[in-house]
Amino acid sequence: MKDSLHPPVYLDFNATTPLDPAVIEAMKEFISPEFGNPSSTHFYGIAPRRAVEKARGQVAALLNCSPPEIVFTGCATESNNLAIKGIAAAQKHRGNHIVTTRIEHPAVLEVCAHLERNGFVVTCLPVDAHGLVDVRAVEQSVHDRTILISVMHANNEVGTVQPVEEIAEIARSRGIALHTDAAQTPGKMSVDVQALGVDLLTIAGHKLYAPKGVGALYLREGIGVEPLLYGAGQERGIRPGTENVIAIVGLGMACELAAQNREQDALHMKTMRDLLHSGIAESVRDVRLNGHPEKRLPNTLSLSFKGIEAGMLLEEIGLDVAASAGAACHSGEVMISHVLAAMGVPEEWAKGTLRLSTGRTTTREDILTAVRAIADAVRTLRSR
Numbered sequence: 001m002k003d004s005l006h007p008p009v010y011l012d013f014n015a016t017t018p019l020d021p022a023v024i025e026a027m028k029e030f031i032s033p034e035f036g037n038p039s040s041t042h043f044y045g046i047a048p049r050r051a052v053e054k055a056r057g058q059v060a061a062l063l064n065c066s067p068p069e070i071v072f073t074g075c076a077t078e079s080n081n082l083a084i085k086g087i088a089a090a091q092k093h094r095g096n097h098i099v100t101t102r103i104e105h106p107a108v109l110e111v112c113a114h115l116e117r118n119g120f121v122v123t124c125l126p127v128d129a130h131g132l133v134d135v136r137a138v139e140q141s142v143h144d145r146t147i148l149i150s151v152m153h154a155n156n157e158v159g160t161v162q163p164v165e166e167i168a169e170i171a172r173s174r175g176i177a178l179h180t181d182a183a184q185t186p187g188k189m190s191v192d193v194q195a196l197g198v199d200l201l202t203i204a205g206h207k208l209y210a211p212k213g214v215g216a217l218y219l220r221e222g223i224g225v226e227p228l229l230y231g232a233g234q235e236r237g238i239r240p241g242t243e244n245v246i247a248i249v250g251l252g253m254a255c256e257l258a259a260q261n262r263e264q265d266a267l268h269m270k271t272m273r274d275l276l277h278s279g280i281a282e283s284v285r286d287v288r289l290n291g292h293p294e295k296r297l298p299n300t301l302s303l304s305f306k307g308i309e310a311g312m313l314l315e316e317i318g319l320d321v322a323a324s325a326g327a328a329c330h331s332g333e334v335m336i337s338h339v340l341a342a343m344g345v346p347e348e349w350a351k352g353t354l355r356l357s358t359g360r361t362t363t364r365e366d367i368l369t370a371v372r373a374i375a376d377a378v379r380t381l382r383s384r
């Protein structure tokens with residue numbers, strides 16, 4: 001058991017990541033002395049303005065697009081709102097039908113639900129037992145009133161990677177805008193908007209070692225969206241408001257690092273994740289993997305422990321390991337996540353689900369500690 005000198009091993013990198021030291025270093029100058037407003041035409045505006053444009057270039061390089069196609073936002077939630085509400089408002093004269101999936105983050109599902117309450121029709125496609133969307137179902141769902149398809153790049157809970165490239169062929173051949181929520185993928189796998197064939201793509205700073213409070217939306221040239229905010233015209237009027245220069249600089253640096261180090265980082269995260277999986281599977285019985293065995297983020301491990309409640313498991317391991325549950329207890333009732341429910345994970349398994357996610361800084365020692373703590377806790381809870 002760890003003491004207070006040793007905080008729990010962090011295995012929740014899909015929730016958020018620590019700041020990379022190079023990101024902190026890059027941001028320092030824009031905390032002080034370069035405090036200026038990038039819109040100022042005097043001396044103090046010059047460095048911040050250049051820094052925002054440099055960051056735009058760094059994000060664009062990671063995503064393989066041109067810098068003007070990047071719009072800085074406050075978070076992935078905002079990018080998703082801007083993409084979905086923005087297309088809905090800009091294209092409502094063409095149609096009112098939107099296609100998405102049951103396993104999207106609430107930052108997509110709740111936006112779609114809001115639009116549904118306002119006259120739009122939303123098709124929420126099911127997924128298979130691995131969390132994969134069927135491309136033929138996408139094809140069958142679209143019609144001449146469909147204006148947007150929004151399918152996430154990789155799922156935050158189980159890590160399943162969707163066939164976005166194939167869905168793009170359908171969207172392109174029908175002239176339908178395609179958005180993907182890629183909050184979980186940069187730095188873990190290639191996120192190339194040309195290869196993916198998407199028109200809009202969401203990223204979030206704090207999932208890739210940049211600060212919270214910054215995100216970006218890739219908006220393919222020629223695709224118009226209605227802004228969520230109106231103001232003084234920053235970000236070409238698509239997202240007005242004085243830029244969060246410090247965080248934008250951090251996001252730019254984080255994207256540069258992700259582009260440089262992706263292959264080695266992904267291999268490291270996968271090695272740590274697989275070590276964690278095999279260690280747990282060898283130590284306790286009745287464990288099942290959720291998500292696709294291969295088409296999966298290299299860092300994500302969603303495990304269900306039969307007959308155990310995830311909340312109790314998290315409580316038991318809390319001093320040793322920080323992870324997330326795939327089920328939450330509300331007023332004595334266990335509610336399983338909408339993702340596990342959509343995948344049809346049986347309840348006696350689903351309610352005992354832990355989401356473990358490794359990162360750039362995860363060590364072998366971390367994994368050994370986590371395996372020991374989780375295996376001990378599972379045995380203890382099963383013996384009660």
Ligand SMILES: Cc1ncc(COP(=O)(O)O)c(C=O)c1O
Nearest residue numbers: 075076077105107156181183204
């Ligand atoms: C896939 C996905 N989309 C959107 C979000 C929302 O990100 P934020 O809370 O930074 O807006 C998250 C965060 O967990 C996510 O994993």
